[in-house]
Amino acid sequence: MVNTTKPIGVGIIGLSAKGGWAATAHVEALRAMPDRFAIKALSASTPDSAKAAGGAYGIDFTTDDPASLVAHPEVDLVVVTVKVPHHGELVAHAIEGGKPVYCEWPLGCDLEESSAIAASAEARGVRSFVGLQGRSAPAVRYLRDLIAQGYVGDVISSTVIGSGGFPWGGVAMANMAYVLDDTTGATMLSIPFGHMLDAFTWALGGFSRLHASLATRHVSVGFIDSEDVVSATAPDQIVVGGILEGGGVVSFHYRGGDAPEQNFRWEICGTKGMLIVEGDSGHLQYGHVRLRGRQGADPLASLPVPAEYRRMPTDPSGYADAVAHAYRAVHDDLTTGLSTVPSFTDAVETHRLLDRIERAADWTRRGVTE
Amino acid sequence: MVNTTKPIGVGIIGLSAKGGWAATAHVEALRAMPDRFAIKALSASTPDSAKAAGGAYGIDFTTDDPASLVAHPEVDLVVVTVKVPHHGELVAHAIEGGKPVYCEWPLGCDLEESSAIAASAEARGVRSFVGLQGRSAPAVRYLRDLIAQGYVGDVISSTVIGSGGFPWGGVAMANMAYVLDDTTGATMLSIPFGHMLDAFTWALGGFSRLHASLATRHVSVGFIDSEDVVSATAPDQIVVGGILEGGGVVSFHYRGGDAPEQNFRWEICGTKGMLIVEGDSGHLQYGHVRLRGRQGADPLASLPVPAEYRRMPTDPSGYADAVAHAYRAVHDDLTTGLSTVPSFTDAVETHRLLDRIERAADWTRRGVTE
Numbered sequence: 001m002v003n004t005t006k007p008i009g010v011g012i013i014g015l016s017a018k019g020g021w022a023a024t025a026h027v028e029a030l031r032a033m034p035d036r037f038a039i040k041a042l043s044a045s046t047p048d049s050a051k052a053a054g055g056a057y058g059i060d061f062t063t064d065d066p067a068s069l070v071a072h073p074e075v076d077l078v079v080v081t082v083k084v085p086h087h088g089e090l091v092a093h094a095i096e097g098g099k100p101v102y103c104e105w106p107l108g109c110d111l112e113e114s115s116a117i118a119a120s121a122e123a124r125g126v127r128s129f130v131g132l133q134g135r136s137a138p139a140v141r142y143l144r145d146l147i148a149q150g151y152v153g154d155v156i157s158s159t160v161i162g163s164g165g166f167p168w169g170g171v172a173m174a175n176m177a178y179v180l181d182d183t184t185g186a187t188m189l190s191i192p193f194g195h196m197l198d199a200f201t202w203a204l205g206g207f208s209r210l211h212a213s214l215a216t217r218h219v220s221v222g223f224i225d226s227e228d229v230v231s232a233t234a235p236d237q238i239v240v241g242g243i244l245e246g247g248g249v250v251s252f253h254y255r256g257g258d259a260p261e262q263n264f265r266w267e268i269c270g271t272k273g274m275l276i277v278e279g280d281s282g283h284l285q286y287g288h289v290r291l292r293g294r295q296g297a298d299p300l301a302s303l304p305v306p307a308e309y310r311r312m313p314t315d316p317s318g319y320a321d322a323v324a325h326a327y328r329a330v331h332d333d334l335t336t337g338l339s340t341v342p343s344f345t346d347a348v349e350t351h352r353l354l355d356r357i358e359r360a361a362d363w364t365r366r367g368v369t370e
Numbered sequence: 371m372v373n374t375t376k377p378i379g380v381g382i383i384g385l386s387a388k389g390g391w392a393a394t395a396h397v398e399a400l401r402a403m404p405d406r407f408a409i410k411a412l413s414a415s416t417p418d419s420a421k422a423a424g425g426a427y428g429i430d431f432t433t434d435d436p437a438s439l440v441a442h443p444e445v446d447l448v449v450v451t452v453k454v455p456h457h458g459e460l461v462a463h464a465i466e467g468g469k470p471v472y473c474e475w476p477l478g479c480d481l482e483e484s485s486a487i488a489a490s491a492e493a494r495g496v497r498s499f500v501g502l503q504g505r506s507a508p509a510v511r512y513l514r515d516l517i518a519q520g521y522v523g524d525v526i527s528s529t530v531i532g533s534g535g536f537p538w539g540g541v542a543m544a545n546m547a548y549v550l551d552d553t554t555g556a557t558m559l560s561i562p563f564g565h566m567l568d569a570f571t572w573a574l575g576g577f578s579r580l581h582a583s584l585a586t587r588h589v590s591v592g593f594i595d596s597e598d599v600v601s602a603t604a605p606d607q608i609v610v611g612g613i614l615e616g617g618g619v620v621s622f623h624y625r626g627g628d629a630p631e632q633n634f635r636w637e638i639c640g641t642k643g644m645l646i647v648e649g650d651s652g653h654l655q656y657g658h659v660r661l662r663g664r665q666g667a668d669p670l671a672s673l674p675v676p677a678e679y680r681r682m683p684t685d686p687s688g689y690a691d692a693v694a695h696a697y698r699a700v701h702d703d704l705t706t707g708l709s710t711v712p713s714f715t716d717a718v719e720t721h722r723l724l725d726r727i728e729r730a731a732d733w734t735r736r737g738v739t740e
Contacts, residue, residue, distance in 0.1 A: 157623070213611045217527070239612075239619055240611070243583055247587065249734070249736065258665065
């Protein structure tokens with residue numbers, strides 16, 4: 001366990017002065033808890049970019065060598081927030097250094113790589129956390145508890161309609177082109193759909209049977225910030241149907257781009273009532289969701305998240321909120337020995353389910369069904 | 371072709387003084403066009419019930435013998451509106467009598483019976499119409515034309531969420547118990563889902579691939595008007611995913627019972643725009659639907675059905691409206707030789723697709739996956 005007399009020292013691999021997810025979410029989340037966390041080091045791809053980030057965020061120790069970040073004596077927790085294809089090699093430094101590591105989701109490019117990363121952490125006894133922050137979001141935790149407490153009774157069915165959002169709708173920014181490439185492991189399937197799937201199964205249990213269609217319908221994607229056009233191979237349509245282990249009948253439909261009114265709607269219908277989860281985007285990991293419910297024939301009513309689910313004073317509509325709640329739980333886990341935050345082993349379970357969906361699916365790319 | 375100097379004489383098999391679909395929809399629809407149709411005869415299961423219905427609706431010729439109804443010289447069109455298991459034997463009278471016949475959907479209990487009925491009409495050269503009235507509803511015809519005219523561009527995806535309604539939600543009226551019995555052919559799959567599927571494929575084309583889950587989740591259904599409990603075998607959950615021949619990716623989820631807010635929502639997303647069809651129930655054949663759409667990044671706007679699609683002064687929110695529009699088109703077909711109304715052959719195509727879904731499906735009954 002980590003020393004609790006001072007804040008946990010954090011080293012972030014992949015913090016850029018230009019912004020990005022680490023800057024938007026992680027730095028803000030960590031700095032909301034100065035009594036619990038202190039960012040002590042960062043690494044970036046070059047010494048200059050690392051120095052620029054250090055200046056931007058006021059972090060003294062900067063490096064382009066992940067191993068030296070891991071080795072820094074004040075780093076108690078290594079955070080990996082780079083693009084997915086680099087997760088494996090960077091997490092390996094933390095594992096070799098024997099330090100607890102928090103890696104963003106997806107853990108690896110596919111099930112095989114994710115399993116290898118998790119096995120490596122397990123073999124070395126390194127404490128691991130994965131960035132499936134949806135499970136930490138107050139609204140999602142409340143939702144799961146409502147279901148577990150029998151609010152809807154037995155689950156009869158559940159329906160999810162979600163939007164993947166901007167880069168998968170036929171236009172993209174050039175720096176996001178990699179999420180259109182199915183080989184990177186950072187796609188609409190693994191990111192928005194994967195985060196939702198993780199929270200969904202955490203709340204409702206796993207699938208006994210499933211079937212799926214995946215398709216790349218926008219096969220030529222233009223950039224809004226250049227003249228280029230890229231050939232997309234990642235799915236921009238995901239349809240999954242199936243039966244949960246508990247018997248509930250499920251349908252998912254994720255669509256690329258944004259949709260008016262229904263960027264995210266998740267219905268859970270049971271023998272005693274129903275719950276509706278709505279959000280501004282299909283990215284459930286942001287945690288920007290609202291709950292409504294009814295029991296019996298009551299009218300639908302808003303279900304505000306009770307105060308005890310909010311452990312941090314961060315902005316519930318901000319990108320840092322679910323990440324901050326995840327770090328708050330990481331602090332608990334590291335200082336008490338609890339295991340409340342999803343580990344690499346949990347990540348592998350969700351990778352396994354995504355892999356099962358890919359194997360089950362009719363796969364249409366460039367108009368051809370494979 | 372039928373004589374156009376006087377109204378087409380109609381004989382209704384299955385009109386009851388107690389009400390029901392024939393009384394609610396067919397009588398009202400036919401009587402909205404006294405210049406085009408006149409109800410000349412009715413049959414019911416006993417002489418007394420036939421006489422009672424004749425008194426209630428002012429129809430002179432009543433009988434319990436369908437053959438004599440068909441043989442009546444003033445009957446130009448035989449209408450069959452009884453429970454599905456009796457369609458085959460009653461339609462056979464019209465076919466033997468060589469008279470045009472309008473049979474409610476579903477045509478038969480299954481694909482095999484429906485195919486036999488259609489083949490029999492074909493062999494005898496009898497003009498047939500099937501009660502897939504959704505195709506006649508003004509809003510559905512307008513929707514199909516919008517799609518054909520390129521309003522949404524190429525169809526990228528389509529999502530349908532519908533409710534089967536009252537009898538499939540875990541409680542029923544005793545006289546509706548037969549729709550919970552999968553062997554009757556009158557189930558949530560064939561009735562609300564089947565009508566929707568027919569209109570869907572009429573507007574968007576057929577499926578190149580599909581997969582499905584069917585389940586009976588409410589296996590014990592209580593009656594609100596008696597102490598009895600019946601064992602249900604008809605599906606009350608229908609999930610279908612697939613790829614259209616044109617490449618569009620589709621998901622359907624029909625749920626038993628009613629749902630707040632989303633009893634029917636059908637989204638059609640294309641390269642140029644999108645359409646949203648909403649209704650008060652999942653029974654698209656009632657035609658109580660509203661259209662909205664947008665092209666490009668425009669806001670969603672209501673798309674009122676243009677006046678030319680309304681051929682009848684019936685109430686657009688009433689059960690008779692789509693049926694009246696269907697009869698209006700039947701009159702055209704019978705007097706001009708056109709073929710605008712779906713025939714038994716069209717019905718077989720939709721039965722074939724339902725059969726394909728049943729064969730493809732994971733089927734869960736009484737908690738056991740077959």
